[in-house]
Amino acid sequence: MSKDVIDPSKIRSVLATDCGSTTTKGILIERNAAGEYRLATRGEAPTTVEAPVEDVTRGVLNAVREIQELRGRKLLDGEAIMSPQAGDEGVDLYISTSSAGGGLQMMVGGVVKSMTADSAARAALGAGAIVMDTIATNDKRLPHEKIERIRHLRPDMLLLAGGTDGGTRKHVVALAELIQAAQPRPRLGSGYNLPVIYAGNVEVRDDVSERLADKVALQFVDNVRPVLERENLGPARDAIHEVFMEHVMAQAPGYAKLMEWTDVPIMPTPGAMGLMIQTLADQEGVNVVGVDIGGATTDVFSVFDNAFNRTVSANLGMSYSVSNVLAEAGIDMIQRWVPFDLHEAELRDRIGNKMIRPTTIPQSLEELKIEQAIAREALRLAFVQHKEFAVNLQGVQKERSIADAFSQSDSNSLVNMMKLDLLVGSGGVLSHAPRRTQSMMMMIDAFEVEGITELAVDSIFMMPHLGVLSTVHPEAATEVFLKDCLVRLGTCIAPVGKVKSGALCQISLEMPGGKTLSKSLEMGALHHVELGDGELAKAILTPARSVDLGAGPGERVERTLRGGSCGLVFDGRGRRPLRISEDAKERVRAASLLGDVMQLYPAGP
Amino acid sequence: MGDAYTPGLTVTGSTTVHKTRRLPLPGTVLVKVGDRVSARDVVARTELPGRVHLINIANRLGVLPDELTPKLLVKPGAEVRQGELLAESKSFFGLFKSRVESPISGTLESVSSVTGQAVLREPPSPVEVRAYIDGLVVEELKDEGVIIETQAALIQGIFGLSGEVRAELVLAKGDESGVLDAEHFLPEYEGKVVVGRGHITLAGMRRAIELKLAAVVVGGFAYHDIKELIGYDIGVAITGTEALGTTLVVTEGFGDISMANATYELLKTFVGQEVSVTGATQIRAGVIRPEVVRCYREGEEAPSLDEEEVVEGLAVGAPVRCIRAPYFGRIGHVTELPVELQKMPSETMVRVLTVRFDEGGESVSVPRANVEVIER
Numbered sequence: 001m002s003k004d005v006i007d008p009s010k011i012r013s014v015l016a017t018d019c020g021s022t023t024t025k026g027i028l029i030e031r032n033a034a035g036e037y038r039l040a041t042r043g044e045a046p047t048t049v050e051a052p053v054e055d056v057t058r059g060v061l062n063a064v065r066e067i068q069e070l071r072g073r074k075l076l077d078g079e080a081i082m083s084p085q086a087g088d089e090g091v092d093l094y095i096s097t098s099s100a101g102g103g104l105q106m107m108v109g110g111v112v113k114s115m116t117a118d119s120a121a122r123a124a125l126g127a128g129a130i131v132m133d134t135i136a137t138n139d140k141r142l143p144h145e146k147i148e149r150i151r152h153l154r155p156d157m158l159l160l161a162g163g164t165d166g167g168t169r170k171h172v173v174a175l176a177e178l179i180q181a182a183q184p185r186p187r188l189g190s191g192y193n194l195p196v197i198y199a200g201n202v203e204v205r206d207d208v209s210e211r212l213a214d215k216v217a218l219q220f221v222d223n224v225r226p227v228l229e230r231e232n233l234g235p236a237r238d239a240i241h242e243v244f245m246e247h248v249m250a251q252a253p254g255y256a257k258l259m260e261w262t263d264v265p266i267m268p269t270p271g272a273m274g275l276m277i278q279t280l281a282d283q284e285g286v287n288v289v290g291v292d293i294g295g296a297t298t299d300v301f302s303v304f305d306n307a308f309n310r311t312v313s314a315n316l317g318m319s320y321s322v323s324n325v326l327a328e329a330g331i332d333m334i335q336r337w338v339p340f341d342l343h344e345a346e347l348r349d350r351i352g353n354k355m356i357r358p359t360t361i362p363q364s365l366e367e368l369k370i371e372q373a374i375a376r377e378a379l380r381l382a383f384v385q386h387k388e389f390a391v392n393l394q395g396v397q398k399e400r401s402i403a404d405a406f407s408q409s410d411s412n413s414l415v416n417m418m419k420l421d422l423l424v425g426s427g428g429v430l431s432h433a434p435r436r437t438q439s440m441m442m443m444i445d446a447f448e449v450e451g452i453t454e455l456a457v458d459s460i461f462m463m464p465h466l467g468v469l470s471t472v473h474p475e476a477a478t479e480v481f482l483k484d485c486l487v488r489l490g491t492c493i494a495p496v497g498k499v500k501s502g503a504l505c506q507i508s509l510e511m512p513g514g515k516t517l518s519k520s521l522e523m524g525a526l527h528h529v530e531l532g533d534g535e536l537a538k539a540i541l542t543p544a545r546s547v548d549l550g551a552g553p554g555e556r557v558e559r560t561l562r563g564g565s566c567g568l569v570f571d572g573r574g575r576r577p578l579r580i581s582e583d584a585k586e587r588v589r590a591a592s593l594l595g596d597v598m599q600l601y602p603a604g605p
Numbered sequence: 606m607g608d609a610y611t612p613g614l615t616v617t618g619s620t621t622v623h624k625t626r627r628l629p630l631p632g633t634v635l636v637k638v639g640d641r642v643s644a645r646d647v648v649a650r651t652e653l654p655g656r657v658h659l660i661n662i663a664n665r666l667g668v669l670p671d672e673l674t675p676k677l678l679v680k681p682g683a684e685v686r687q688g689e690l691l692a693e694s695k696s697f698f699g700l701f702k703s704r705v706e707s708p709i710s711g712t713l714e715s716v717s718s719v720t721g722q723a724v725l726r727e728p729p730s731p732v733e734v735r736a737y738i739d740g741l742v743v744e745e746l747k748d749e750g751v752i753i754e755t756q757a758a759l760i761q762g763i764f765g766l767s768g769e770v771r772a773e774l775v776l777a778k779g780d781e782s783g784v785l786d787a788e789h790f791l792p793e794y795e796g797k798v799v800v801g802r803g804h805i806t807l808a809g810m811r812r813a814i815e816l817k818l819a820a821v822v823v824g825g826f827a828y829h830d831i832k833e834l835i836g837y838d839i840g841v842a843i844t845g846t847e848a849l850g851t852t853l854v855v856t857e858g859f860g861d862i863s864m865a866n867a868t869y870e871l872l873k874t875f876v877g878q879e880v881s882v883t884g885a886t887q888i889r890a891g892v893i894r895p896e897v898v899r900c901y902r903e904g905e906e907a908p909s910l911d912e913e914e915v916v917e918g919l920a921v922g923a924p925v926r927c928i929r930a931p932y933f934g935r936i937g938h939v940t941e942l943p944v945e946l947q948k949m950p951s952e953t954m955v956r957v958l959t960v961r962f963d964e965g966g967e968s969v970s971v972p973r974a975n976v977e978v979i980e981r
Binding site: 050143144147148169170173174177178180181182183185207296315320321323324326327328344345346348349350351352353354355356357358359360361362363364365366367368432434435602 | 630654656657658659670714715717719720722724726763764827828829831838839840841842858859860886888892928929930931933949950951952953954955971972974975977
């Protein structure tokens with residue numbers, strides 16, 4: 001298939017790979033006789049961007065070879081992907097995403113931390129980058145500390161914003177002078193200058209150029225914050241993608257070859273995943289939170305009232321970064337989710353060993369439970385960071401009404417768990433959990449869902465692949481997404497509040513076929529009701545006077561609830577944040593009881 | 606199923622080792638292709654730019670940035686000494702003077718007419734890169750360093766702390782119990798690389814540092830003790846810059862675990878010899894492993910060990926190490942590689958292999974991802 005002209009109607013098969021930090025995952029999509037695009041099979045292999053192989057294409061070929069064997073179809077001719085499809089051999093389209101070798105690592109800068117610097121961070125995050133640090137005039141560090149930081153970090157590129165158009169000159173120039181003094185070097189390769197994208201006050205371009213043009217690879221794009229009331233992230237995001245391909249990818253081991261193989265440019269994995277989350281929110285007209293928990297990083301995406309935000313927690317993950325989860329959360333926070341008695345030192349050693357042998361998988365049930373306990377904390381911490389970042393634009397003048405003046409809430413976060421309609425999980429620990437109920441409970445516990453929320457997982461981790469496919473063939477991407485990718489788990493009903501005595505909420509359900517169910521949800525209890533995929537139940541939910549289900553304290557809610565592979569979960573643990581007993585015996589007992597209700601694990605240790 | 610497997614750690618009596626010795630910034634390469642170098646030779650040298658100090662001269666003088674040039678007493682680019690007058694302004698008919706002195710000795714790099722900011726830089730600091738191993742320079746990396754080749758025995762560890770050392774190797778005495786504690790370290794070990802068969806305790810490691818041992822090579826170490834030792838948690842495994850004074854190399858992993866027999870037996874053959882050791886570890890993006898390298902002199906023969914026939918890759922007969930519970934640390938040989946996915950006790954469906962353990966002789970199914978091939 002030619003790289004210039006891709007005619008979607010002629011695509012019969014698509015091979016897509018995602019080169020992750022730990023594993024390279026490939027999927028094969030085929031158009032069937034009915035004209036539907038469906039997932040045919042998947043394969044995976046360890047990523048080989050690092051020593052001793054140091055060639056990303058080896059891992060890609062290994063993953064494709066596995067697909068070839070499982071599908072019984074020839075896709076490789078020696079070490080080349082056969083394209084276009086001829087008869088039963090080869091594929092019409094090959095696409096890839098990548099986060100291997102640490103993904104795209106950026107530093108950003110702006111004048112005021114909560115204004116232009118945050119806009120720059122949003123542009124970088126939206127493009128799929130890990131933001132290693134944000135430099136701002138008011139970030140409370142001394143200039144020489146910032147210079148040391150820039151020198152030390154060695155990012156792949158730097159995005160410099162600052163000032164609205166026609167706004168401050170002096171502060172923007174001061175930032176350029178910091179970079180000038182730091183003489184930053186790029187992370188990969190020593191033979192080229194660090195790419196710096198300037199997306200600040202357009203009237204200061206000459207000053208910036210004067211200071212940086214001979215020290216870095218400087219390019220200018222439109223201001224990310226031309227006026228305080230509006231962000232303009234598109235041009236900076238496009239420039240980041242371009243630089244990612246031209247400079248960063250070209251330096252990473254084997255990528256020059258991989259770029260020749262793919263029919264469209266390689267996209268950073270989180271950028272592609274973000275595209276799918278936005279498409280989902282648009283298509284269903286709902287507020288969505290998506291999470292991708294990987295080996296090295298955890299990405300969180302949210303769309304609330306059409307505002308898209310993405311954050312990446314660069315050091316929260318399940319393999320390379322697993323010890324950092326321990327360092328940030330603390331051993332007690334992880335141990336509270338472990339449903340059996342385990343000595344603290346042993347838990348620490350096991351986590352340390354996972355860090356140094358990142359590609360291993362849990363063989364024993366104990367190991368699985370530990371891994372899922374860590375995942376809850378990684379997800380929780382990543383979501384805390386996301387809520388702090390996903391806020392309304394700062395610096396915009398707002399009129400405050402009398403009601404606002406009396407409002408107790410000072411949170412400016414766009415994330416409102418009561419308004420969340422759908423929570424989607426992706427990444428190995430969620431997509432490949434042996435039981436779907438495990439994924440559902442990990443997400444309920446970590447995100448502390450409130451009110452009525454649907455949950456889903458990416459069946460086999462293919463949202464990034466479909467994200468990049470959507471740029472070439474949106475219909476095929478949507479079809480596969482809805483039919484093969486999105487696994488609806490069911491709905492969680494979590495009343496928020498506390499009662500001294502009596503029930504937290506009265507539940508009345510009209511199940512498919514007309515059967516009715518009435519339940520009383522006691523404080524601390526968890527109920528599980530089977531309701532299959534595609535099935536609906538009409539619910540009348542009457543919370544206690546101080547308890548809220550989204551309509552206000554004590555207000556009754558009538559809603560149609562959607563089922564899924566796990567059905568309905570009524571979570572009576574009430575208060576947020578969730579409180580878990582500090583007494584080890586009580587904690588293990590409570591965790592085991594909840595596990596029994598959801599049949600989380602097979603009988604065993 | 607394909608040829609996808611986790612490459613393991615190398616433990617070999619003889620192999621060709623290549624070491625890239627690279628400066629952090631371009632500089633001067635002091636040796637050329639074909640030169641024979643020894644471990645302590647300096648092969649490349651450069652200067653790191655000095656630390657930067659910023660002072661806003663305009664603010665200190667109380668003038669506008671674009672009025673600054675005539676007030677400067679030192680031109681940008683000139684060298685300055687600590688306390689030297691950089692700029693001066695006079696007001697009220699010269700009655701009041703404001704002065705700005707240099708806080709450091711170095712260079713006045715620039716003065717901005719927009720911000721009034723002066724950039725002062727300390728003198729550069731020299732950086733030297735040593736050969737680290739004895740060998741032959743086989744490639745020069747222009748202005749950056751060299752690649753050195755040698756014939757050597759190589760033992761890679763899984764995790765380490767602190768950087769490169771070169772010293773004589775000795776075996777710790779009295780650690781038959783599998784624990785290397787403070788009492789096992791003797792004053793005569795000072796400046797030496799000490800190998801212990803078992804795991805080392807925190808007290809043991811502290812004693813090693815106190816006695817100024819060059820390095821300690823052991824089977825295991827408790828993860829929790831790292832924080833006790835260096836004062837912070839290792840969040841992601843990137844190490845090598847810790848200023849411990851004694852390099853640590855852990856060959857198997859965290860916990861109460863002993864060194865693999867083959868590794869210990871090989872290390873034993875180096876007793877009394879000089880070895881190059883580093884604790885630098887980076888699991889991600891580059892995979893740097895801690896290691897012990899024993900370089901052979903020209904004509905010297907590798908020790909004859911009971912080395913088995915080499916099996917390439919993950920195949921029946923390959924020696925493997927289990928790298929995850931419940932068989933963590935056990936060593937054996939692959940006896941079967943079934944293609945079908947199998948259900949583990951965790952209910953995970955995975956591709957497995959059957960391994961027969963060298964000690965005990967029992968055979969078990971293990972996920973392929975949970976073993977690493979012992980590279981020879």
